[in-house]
Amino acid sequence: MLNFILKRILSLIPVLFVVSVVVFLLVHITPGDPASVMLGPEASPQEVAKLQEELGLNRPILEQYVTWVGDIFKGDLGTSLFMKQPVLTAFLEHLGPTFSLAIMAQLFAIVLAIPLGVLSAKFRGSILDQTFMGISLVGISVPSFLLGLFLILLFGVELRWLPVAGYKPLEAGLDVHIRYLILPAIALGSMQAALIARMTRSSMLDVLSANFIKTARAKGVKEFIITMKHSLRNAFIPILTIIGQTFGTLVAGAAVVETVFNIPGIGQLIINSVERRDFEVIQGVVLLIAVSYVTINLVIDLLYGIVDPRLRVGKR
């Protein structure tokens, strides 16, 4: 087990290296001089030269990269030009809403999708199955921000049931906090739900046709126990994979959905920074998200080792 964990952690190094190079290069692919782009057309040459000096843009590119990575290891992700505060601080200030939204969306997706997927597999080919799978196909085809807009039209403008914009922190009370997040979470979680439901169904179908299920039936095990204990547990690995793999997408999707519902999260931080050409913030935030995505996948891989002991000694 220890060997497995170590190997998996070591395999992260090249990936993180590539991630850092890509993020570093983001500033350098700008047509023209990054410093003058950041300051805008009205900046004087002196101001541009000063910023170049500050950011080290006049030094050799390799030296710039080494300094940049060194700073990151010291916990310094740069300073926002516009907000005059460290990028890390800005990121942490905006993390709460995004985190709440992503968790709510994930919960919504799991609670909805796994029972539907199991039912679809159990009653394969029935009208129930066809309806669920039809809905999930449409679910995959509606991008989250679009669903968000549709939900605003339906529940906010027509029915007026739920708030359509804004965010209330947890301190305002759990019920208020959740009320404001219901529509964004549905918008964000639906595609996720569709993916999980499809994966649950196909994974359950694989297991349900296995010999040990026939044996269990022959032994007279109750059908409910067969479905929940014998099948679902074995079908769980691909489901877990899709949940993990799509969590990063969920966080990125949260960025877009936040803009639809005016939630002051990471997404708004990025979009505002893009408008202001605040490269340091864009770089820092993108780096943090990519690193957390890689880390989440690592944790999930390690979780497999616990769910399925066979994988510990596997080829990895």
Next chain:
Amino acid sequence: MSQEHSMNDLSIIKKQMKQKQRTLFRKKFFSNKLALTGTIIMSVIIMFAILTPLIISTSPYTLDTANRLLPPSAEHLFGTDNYGRDLFSRVMYGARVSLVIGFSVALLTSIFGTIVGLYAAYFKKLDSLLMRTSDGLMAFPAILLAIAIMASLGANLANVIIALTIVFTPLVARTIRSSALIVKEQTYVEALRAQGANSTRIIWSNIFPNVISPLIVQATFIFADAIIVEAALSFLGAGIPAPEPSWGNLLYDGKTVIFNAWWMTIFPGIAIMLTVLGLNLFGDGLRDLLDPHNKSKK
């Protein structure tokens, strides 16, 4: 004489067999109702996109401030937007933008992804370099990386295509690599190598034809993904800049008046939904046909 005759017969038989195969392929594809629906949806959308300048006389750019935010009517099928522009014409011109982007990205990622995937599969030394690079690129959520690249390059159509190509190429490369690895292990490739065929020849004339099926399927899904990400980028203001109509920036305009003008959100929204649904159905149908191992379970 007789030999020539039999050669002719052989080529005729070959031709007939090919034709039969093609008819069978078509029959199978169209007997799949979902795939057929997808094909119809896509054909209609593509037709509209091509014919738009011929059938629609209203320009998508003409401002008419006296007729702002009119609801759908006989004169303006989809109503007018907040500058009085005809929304029907804007949605139709938006289809052109979306399809051009989707198609270009699908084509470019197919080219680059195939090259990277094939060479990674064939040359072990290149493999870890290329695959770690694509792992690294895939660590970024697609939309986020696209936003970041667009922020650096600047918002316009060509840059959207560049950004999305960078984002999606690793996906194609992975698919091609895993299919090519299987082909590479086949005995005939070994035999070719033993005979001294050079690697370029083996890669392009012997391995490549065997990975075309998964490539086509993957390209269809990337077509759909590119349309979604472009819409998201334009919606966020980092994609196609106004006043050029794209479904994403139409939705952006729509959001500012969502309480007064539902049509500005509904129509571009349905356009995106239908296109993506059409492509997904088409792709599923193709996959069932071309790639029986990955058949979605019925």
